[in-house]
Amino acid sequence: MHLSIICRILGILLMLFSFTMLPPIIVSLIYDDGQLAPFVDAFGLILFIGLLVWFPVRNKKEDLRVRDGFVITVLFWLVLSLSGSIPLYVSDNPSMSFVDAYFESLSGLTTTGATVITGIDDLPKSILWYRQQLQWLGGMGIIVLAVAILPMLGIGGMQLYRAETPGPVKDNKLTPRITETAKALWYIYLGLTTVCGIGYWLAGMTPFDAITHSFSTIAIGGFSTHDDSIGYFDSTAIELIAVVFMFLAGVNYALHFFSWRQRSIFVYLKDPEFQFYAFVVGGVSVITISVLIATETYEVSEAITSGLFEVVSIATTTGFATADFANWPLVLPFLLFVVAFIGGCAGSTGGGMKVIRVLLIYKQGLREVKRLIHPNAVIPVKLGRKPVPDRVIEAVWGFFSVYMFMFVFMLIILLATGLDQVTAWSAVGACINNLGPGLGDVAYHYGDLNSTAKWVLCFAMLLGRLEVFTLLLLFTPAFWRH
Template structure:
């Protein structure tokens, strides 16, 4: 383990994150909302702490190993979650406790969108902007941005990239050099954000709301500047724009890169994961719309709008709302919630277990059924024309098993703090999938649950953002063994 190199990298990343305090300072002065002191203090605290970590080891150079990458990734997201809470804690409005500030910060960075704040409509504009910005930075991952800078400091970045990028295809590069890959991802991310913000603005949002909601839409985060979320606008056009970009950002960003490079959309339709993702959305929408119509929950047009929007929002783990699906009839709340466990495609900004893993589990399950009939036959598992190695399938099953085991353990822990069963399992589900809204006592916000439960859910959000293994590997003896 290169501890000196690890501290140096962490210092650089903290100093880099201090820059994120500058836009909220500008917003605070522009709207004269009185929150600028909190962000100025946070800027200097982040800069000073980062500098103190960096300066003793600024001459240390070398190549990061895989274990270093895991350690830096986990440390950075954990430390950043705490330091990101500073302006929320120092700001007089809202008056937040330490645990609430850290919860809100981690929720933003992990693009979960679970909030402990009520009265968003009356918060300082700079605080509202900062929450949206946290999600935007967390969506692609600020570490991926740093990967483009670290090589210039004499530090290789591939190990960080492997630890940060989700899914079973971590070693796939869009370009021969990892630096160029990180830059390509951020260019695509920025272009999609600009297009989304422009579309929102043309559809009737104010520039402030358009920028803020484009941040959380492209990041599939779900934070809004209003308590009513997207329902505050009551606009079918805005909802259609959100649906389009939520679906687009729920797909693998590598597909967007090749569409941009090759000027073609054909590979979208040839991708097995995208087809399965769209099939899940379509089937869920049809069932949701039908049930809402049968039970006459809304008028037909309103049922169509709500079914389409909430299906895409929940299944992509965004968490925007036009209505509280927790109170929808019969099995709809549970069914929609389950789609969040599937989540977005690998390489997207979505959470959940990822579509490709569920697809591979289903394919392997079907292969086992075939083997029952033909025990000696060989049935390869394929995605398109590509045969999936057994070691990948074993890794998928291992991830699935650990994911469910961790879910159960944390649900029991939450029930031990006094939460009821529905609230406990949905709170863990909403955070580990990075969805945001839950059921029961957390269907509207997480502000009323106890502090111990909030700390557990902070850990759950980090698990979901780092896809379980990246975080849990630090708790194994073999990781620290020389």
């Protein structure tokens, strides 16, 4: 373990993060909302701490090992969320306890979208901007952004990228150099954000709402500048734009990259993960719309738009709302919530277990059935025409097992704090899947939960964002042995 290089990188990353306080400062000056001091104080404090950590080890130059990469990734998310909570904690509007400020900050950075704040419409503009900005920065992972910058400072970044990037296969790179990979991802991310914001603006949003909602849409975050979320605008055009960009943001960014480079949409259509992703979203949408029409919950046109919007929002783990899906009839609330466990594609900004893992689990299940009939047959699991190595299948099953074990473990703790079963179950599911809205007492916000429950859910959000193993690895004795 190279403590000096870890401190050096953390210091640099903290100093970089301090400059994210500048946009809210500008917004506060423009709208004169009285929130200049919290952001100025946060900027100075984070910059000073980063400088304090970096300066003593500024000349240390050592190779970054895989183990160091995992430590830096986890530490930085912890430190980052703590730093991000400073403006929220210092501000008098909203007035927040430390646990609430940390919860809100971590929820934003992990793109969970679970909020403890009510009366969002009355918040200062700079605070509203800041919440949305946290999600946008967290959407692609601020580590990936740093990977594009750190090589210029003499620091390699492959280990960080491997620890941060989701999906069962970690070593795939879009371009030969990891720096170019990170830049390519951010160009696509920025491009989608820009087009989405323009679409919202043309559909009737104010420039402020269009920009801030494009942040949370492409980040698959779900924070909004209004208590009624996207439903505040009461616009079919805005809802359909949101559906398109939520769906696109849930797709593997590698596909976006190759589709753009090859100027062809057939890249998507040939990908097994995308096919399964579209099948799940499309199939659940048809079921949801059919039930809403059959039960006369809405008129046909409203059933189509509301049903499609909520399915895409929940399935991609965005968490935007135009309707109270928790009170929809029959099996719909449970169905939509379970779909969030699948989540977005690997390499996307979505949460959940990822489509590729669920697809591989399904194919492995089919293989086991066939083996019962033909015990001596060699039956490979394939994605498209390519066989998947058994080591990958084992890793996926290992991930699924640990994922569910941690889910049950945190569920038991929440039940022990006095929460009812529906609230506890959905709160853990919403946070570990980085979804946001749950059922029961957390259908609208998490502000009424006890402090112990909030800390457990903070752990769940971080666990989901770092895809379980990256975080749990630090709790194993073997990791710390020389």
